[in-house]
Amino acid sequence: MKDGIPFEKTSVEEVQNSTWQEPSPSKSLEKNWGTHRFPLKQEKPDIKLLTPWVQQLPPEVRPRQLVIQYARIANKLASLWPHPIACEKYLNQLMIDERGDRQGFPAEVALELAALQAYFATNVMVHHYDVWGDRIG
Numbered sequence: 001m002k003d004g005i006p007f008e009k010t011s012v013e014e015v016q017n018s019t020w021q022e023p024s025p026s027k028s029l030e031k032n033w034g035t036h037r038f039p040l041k042q043e044k045p046d047i048k049l050l051t052p053w054v055q056q057l058p059p060e061v062r063p064r065q066l067v068i069q070y071a072r073i074a075n076k077l078a079s080l081w082p083h084p085i086a087c088e089k090y091l092n093q094l095m096i097d098e099r100g101d102r103q104g105f106p107a108e109v110a111l112e113l114a115a116l117q118a119y120f121a122t123n124v125m126v127h128h129y130d131v132w133g134d135r136i137g
Helices: 012-019 047-056 065-069 071-080 084-095 107-128
Strands: none
Touching: 047 071, 065 071, 065 107, 071 084, 084 107
């Protein structure tokens, strides 16, 4: 079989000397997560949105540390609360780490979120199921 691909014998050292380059740390190779993150500035609590939402909750469920430390999340929960399916999905995303690399919330915030999720499941979502247990809406 003489019609094969022509090649030239060469040593590994010759190839390394002619083509090998140390990879330089390049910004193009690193993922720029800054474009995917929310701004670093702390969002302020939206009092007009949060006050009615917090006041409708029983005192033992009212989130205090969540509003102080994570105003963006509290604002979003307050806006989603009237939309049970979307709110349930958001609460689940907060409580379950689907990416596997999340740091987690401080204990007091995690406890408040767990209390909110439990209250939501037993007092809000229950009104969005029919008598056969199927979701409405």
